[in-house]
Amino acid sequence: MPSESAEIQLPSGTFESRLELRWGDMDALRHVNNTIYFRFFEEARVRLFDRVYPDGFSQRAMLLAHASCDFLRPLLYPASIVVGLKLTRVGRTSLELEGRIADAGASGLVYARGVSVVVCADAQTQRPVPWSAEELQALQRCFSE
Amino acid sequence: MPSESAEIQLPSGTFESRLELRWGDMDALRHVNNTIYFRFFEEARVRLFDRVYPDGFSQRAMLLAHASCDFLRPLLYPASIVVGLKLTRVGRTSLELEGRIADAGASGLVYARGVSVVVCADAQTQRPVPWSAEELQALQRCFSE
Amino acid sequence: MPSESAEIQLPSGTFESRLELRWGDMDALRHVNNTIYFRFFEEARVRLFDRVYPDGFSQRAMLLAHASCDFLRPLLYPASIVVGLKLTRVGRTSLELEGRIADAGASGLVYARGVSVVVCADAQTQRPVPWSAEELQALQRCFSE
Amino acid sequence: MPSESAEIQLPSGTFESRLELRWGDMDALRHVNNTIYFRFFEEARVRLFDRVYPDGFSQRAMLLAHASCDFLRPLLYPASIVVGLKLTRVGRTSLELEGRIADAGASGLVYARGVSVVVCADAQTQRPVPWSAEELQALQRCFSE
Numbered sequence: 001m002p003s004e005s006a007e008i009q010l011p012s013g014t015f016e017s018r019l020e021l022r023w024g025d026m027d028a029l030r031h032v033n034n035t036i037y038f039r040f041f042e043e044a045r046v047r048l049f050d051r052v053y054p055d056g057f058s059q060r061a062m063l064l065a066h067a068s069c070d071f072l073r074p075l076l077y078p079a080s081i082v083v084g085l086k087l088t089r090v091g092r093t094s095l096e097l098e099g100r101i102a103d104a105g106a107s108g109l110v111y112a113r114g115v116s117v118v119v120c121a122d123a124q125t126q127r128p129v130p131w132s133a134e135e136l137q138a139l140q141r142c143f144s145e
Numbered sequence: 146m147p148s149e150s151a152e153i154q155l156p157s158g159t160f161e162s163r164l165e166l167r168w169g170d171m172d173a174l175r176h177v178n179n180t181i182y183f184r185f186f187e188e189a190r191v192r193l194f195d196r197v198y199p200d201g202f203s204q205r206a207m208l209l210a211h212a213s214c215d216f217l218r219p220l221l222y223p224a225s226i227v228v229g230l231k232l233t234r235v236g237r238t239s240l241e242l243e244g245r246i247a248d249a250g251a252s253g254l255v256y257a258r259g260v261s262v263v264v265c266a267d268a269q270t271q272r273p274v275p276w277s278a279e280e281l282q283a284l285q286r287c288f289s290e
Numbered sequence: 291m292p293s294e295s296a297e298i299q300l301p302s303g304t305f306e307s308r309l310e311l312r313w314g315d316m317d318a319l320r321h322v323n324n325t326i327y328f329r330f331f332e333e334a335r336v337r338l339f340d341r342v343y344p345d346g347f348s349q350r351a352m353l354l355a356h357a358s359c360d361f362l363r364p365l366l367y368p369a370s371i372v373v374g375l376k377l378t379r380v381g382r383t384s385l386e387l388e389g390r391i392a393d394a395g396a397s398g399l400v401y402a403r404g405v406s407v408v409v410c411a412d413a414q415t416q417r418p419v420p421w422s423a424e425e426l427q428a429l430q431r432c433f434s435e
Numbered sequence: 436m437p438s439e440s441a442e443i444q445l446p447s448g449t450f451e452s453r454l455e456l457r458w459g460d461m462d463a464l465r466h467v468n469n470t471i472y473f474r475f476f477e478e479a480r481v482r483l484f485d486r487v488y489p490d491g492f493s494q495r496a497m498l499l500a501h502a503s504c505d506f507l508r509p510l511l512y513p514a515s516i517v518v519g520l521k522l523t524r525v526g527r528t529s530l531e532l533e534g535r536i537a538d539a540g541a542s543g544l545v546y547a548r549g550v551s552v553v554v555c556a557d558a559q560t561q562r563p564v565p566w567s568a569e570e571l572q573a574l575q576r577c578f579s580e
Contacts, residue, residue, distance in 0.1 A: 020310060023336040024329050024470065026463040028512075033459060034187060034209045035180040039314050042179060046313040050368075064179050068213030074271075077463075078340075126219075165455060168481040169323060169474050173316040173367075180314065184459050191458040195513075222318075223485075324477065324499045325470040332469060354469050358503030364561075416509075 011143035014084040015051075017044040018104055021077045031074035037112050038067055041099050044083035045116060048097075052138045060129070061121045065094065069114035080104035081111070087143050090136065093128035094119045156288035159229040160196075162189040163249055166222045176219040182257050183212055186244050189228035190261060193242075197283045205274070206266045210239065214259035225249035226256070232288050235281070238273035239264045301433035304374040305341075307334040308394055311367045321364040327402050328357055331389050334373035335406060338387075342428045350419070351411045355384065359404035370394035371401070377433050380426070383418035384409045446578035449519040450486075452479040453539055456512045466509035472547050473502055476534050479518035480551060483532075487573045495564070496556045500529065504549035515539035516546070522578050525571070528563035529554045 019040055027033035042064075049062050075081070082104045089096035097116045103109040122129050131139075164185055172178035187209075194207050220226070227249045234241035242261045248254040267274050276284075309330055317323035332354075339352050365371070372394045379386035387406045393399040412419050421429075454475055462468035477499075484497050510516070517539045524531035532551045538544040557564050566574075 019312075022309075022329065022333050024332055024462060024468060027459060028461040028463065028465045029206065030463045034212055035183045035459065038180045038183055039312065042314055043312050061174065064216055066213070066215050067179055068211070070211050071209055164457075167454075167474065167478050169317060169325065169477055171318040172314060173318065173320045175318045178314060184457065187459055188457050319496065324502055325473045328470045328473055351464065354506055356503070356505050357469055358501070360501050361499055 009140075010087055010090070011140050012086075013143040014086055015044070015048050015142050017047045017083045017085075019043060019081050019083060021075070021079045021081065023077050026077050031076055034069070034071065037069050037071065037075075037101060037114065040081065040083050040101055041067065041069070041085075041114050041116055044085050044099060045097065045118065048085060048142055051142050052135060059123055061123045061126060063119045063121050063126065064116060065119050066117035067114065069112050071112050073109070073111055075101070075111045085143075087139065088115075090131070090139070092130050093121075095131075095139070154285075155232055155235070156285050157231075158288040159231055160189070160193050160287050162192045162228045162230075164188060164226050164228060166220070166224045166226065168222050171222050176221055179214070179216065182214050182216065182220075182246060182259065185226065185228050185246055186212065186214070186230075186259050186261055189230050189244060190242065190263065193230060193287055196287050197280060204268055206268045206271060208264045208266050208271065209261060210264050211262035212259065214257050216257050218254070218256055220246070220256045232284065233260075235276070235284070237275050238266075240276075240284070299430075300377055300380070301430050302376075303433040304376055305334070305338050305432050307337045307373045307375075309333060309371050309373060311365070311369045311371065313367050316367050321366055324359070324361065327359050327361065327365075327391060327404065330371065330373050330391055331357065331359070331375075331404050331406055334375050334389065335387065335408065338375060338432055341432050342425060349413055351413045351416060353409045353411050353416065354406060355409050356407035357404065359402050361402050363399070363401055365391070365401045375433075377429065378405075380421070380429070382420050383411075385421075385429070444575075445522055445525070446575050447521075448578040449521055450479070450483050450577050451520075452482045452518045454478060454516050454518060456510070456514045456516065458512050461512050466511055469504070469506065472504050472506065472510075472536060472549065475516065475518050475536055476502065476504070476520075476549050476551055479520050479534060480532065480553065483520060483577055486577050487570060494558055496558045496561060498554045498556050498561065499551060500554050501552035502549065504547050506547050508544070508546055510536070510546045520578075522574065523550075525566070525574070527565050528556075530566075530574070 021032065025032045025036045082102050084100045086098045087095060088098045095118055099114045099116065100110055101112040120129050120131055121127060166177065170177045170181045227247050229245045230242045232240060233243045240263055244259045244261065245255055246257040265274050265276055266272060311322065315322045315326045372392050374390045376388045377385060378388045385408055389404045389406065390400055391402040410419050410421055411417060456467065460467045460471045517537050519535045520532045522530060523533045530553055534549045535545055536547040555564050555566055556562055
C-alpha cells in the first residue's frame with residue numbers, strides 16, 4: 001500500500017528515462033564524472049515535467065532545492081542507462097523524488113541512487129506556488145503507467 | 146573544542162578556494178546550473194588533496210561516495226565565489242567534508258551548502274585503504290591554517 | 291568517382307551516429323551551446339574509432355589537431371540528431387573528417403557543418419605514427435557500409 | 436599600420452582575459468578536452484561584449500556563426516591561461532575575432548589559436564542588425580587599451 005502525503009496518495013510506479021552516455025561524460029579518472037550523474041537526474045526530471053506540463057512551462061518554474069547522490073559503482077562509457085524516479089513526498093509547494101541510475105541491459109546493475117527536492121514556483125516571480133489539483137493529477141499519472 | 150573522530154581530533158579551520166564563474170556555467174533558466182555547484186565542490190576537493198599529496202596521486206585515488214547540495218539562492222554570472230570546506234568526520238578509510246559556496250565579495254552571501262564523502266583507495270585496485278598517520282597529519286594541517 | 295588521397299582511395303559513404311540532446315546542453319540563450327556541437331562531433335569520432343579499433347585503443351591515441359564548426363541554425367531541446375562524418379583526406383599520420391549535424395526526423399534539417407583533423411599517435415609517447423594498411427582498411431570499411 | 440575594414444580601421448590591440456582551469460575541464464585522456472577550448476574563447480567573447488555593452492544586452496544578441504581552433508599542444512590542469520582576442524574583420528552586421536590561448540606564466544606558451552565569427556542580431560527577432568557607430572567605437576576602445 002502506497003504511503004500518504006499532505007496532498008495526494010503517493011503512486012507506487014517508477015518514471016523511467018533511457019539515456020545514452022557520451023564519451024565526454026568521463027573525467028581524468030576514466031569513469032563518468034560525478035557532476036554527470038546530476039545531469040542524468042536533471043534530464044529525467046525535465047522529461048517528467050514535460051509530461052506534467054504538456055503545453056510548456058510558461059507559468060511555472062521547477063526550482064531545485066536539494067540534490068544528493070550515492071555513487072555505488074563506477075560508470076564507464078559506453079553504456080545505456082535507465083534513470084528511474086519515484087515520487088516519495090509531495091508538500092504544498094514542493095515534491096521529493098528518489099532516483100536510481102541503472103544499466104539498461106539485462107544486468108540492471110544499479111550505479112547510483114539519489115534524491116531531488118523540487119519547488120514549484122511562479123515563472124515570473126520565482127516565488128513558491130501551491131500545486132493545483134490538476135498538476136497533482138498529472139503528476140500521479142506519470143507514476144502510474 | 147573540536148569534536149573527535151575515530152582517528153584524529155577534527156580541526157576547526159576552513160579550507161578555502163576562490164573560483165570564478167564562467168558564462169557557460171549558466172543554463173536555460175539563466176542561473177548557474179545545479180551540476181556546476183558539484184563541479185565547484187569537486188574543484189575545492191581537488192585543491193585540498195593536491196595539498197595533502199604534494200607529490201601527486203600516483204598511489205592513491207580519492208573516490209567520491211556521496212555528494213549532496215542544498216541550493217539556497219540562485220547564483221548568477223558574473224561572480225567570484227569562495228568554496229569553504231570543513232572536515233567533519235574521518236573514518237578508517239573515508240572522510241566527510243561539509244562545504245559552503247559563498248560570494249567572494251563583502252556580502253559573503255551563502256549560495257549553497259553541501260556534503261561530500263570521499264573514500265581513500267589504492268590507485269591500482271580502487272580498493273579502500275586506511276589513512277596513514279602521515280596523510281592524517283597533512284589533512285589536519287590543511288584545516289589549521 | 292571518389293577523389294584520391296596519399297594512401298587510400300577516399301570512400302564516398304557517410305558514418306552516421308544518432309544522438310539525443312540533453313536539456314542541459316542548452317545555455318542561457320536557450321539554445322544548444324556552441325561547445326556542445328563539438329561534443330557531438332567528438333562523440334561521432336569516438337564511435338568511428340571504436341569501430342576502427344574494435345580491440346580498444348591500447349596502442350594508439352587519436353589526437354585532435356583542428357576543429358571547426360559553422361553554426362547554420364539554432365538547435366533546441368528536445369531533439370534527436372544524426373551526426374554524419376565523411377572522410378575527406380588521409381595523410382601519412384592524419385586524416386580529415388567533414389561532419390554535419392542534422393535533424394534525425396523527416397525534415398533532415400542541417401544545423402551545423404564542421405571539420406575535424408585527427409592525428410594518429412602512439413599512446414605512450416603521443417608522437418605521430420603512420421597509419422598501417424590494416425587501419426586504413428578498417429577506416430575505409432566504416433565509410434563504405 | 437592596422438588594416439582597414441568596411442566600417443572601421445581595425446585596432447591593433449589585444450583584448451585579454453585571464454582564466455583558471457578546473458580539474459573537471461580534463462577528459463579521459465587526462466588533458467583539457469577540446470570542447471573546453473571553445474568555452475574559453477566563449478568566456479573571452481562574453482567579457483569583451485560586456486565591455487561593449489556596459490548596460491547589458493537587452494537589445495542585442497551576439498550570435499556565433501563560426502568557430503575554429505588549432506590545438507597546438509596539450510593543456511594540463513592546473514594552469515592559469517590568458518585568452519587574447521584580436522579584431523580581424525568587421526562587416527556590416529558581423530565581426531571576426533582571432534584568439535590565442537596562452538600560459539599566463541612567464542613561458543607564455545601558446546596552447547591553441549582559434550577564430551570566431553559573431554553576428555550582431557536583434558535580441559527579439561534574432562535577425563542580423565548593422566553595427567551602430569556607437570557600438571563600433573566601443574569595440575575599438577576594447578582593443579586599443
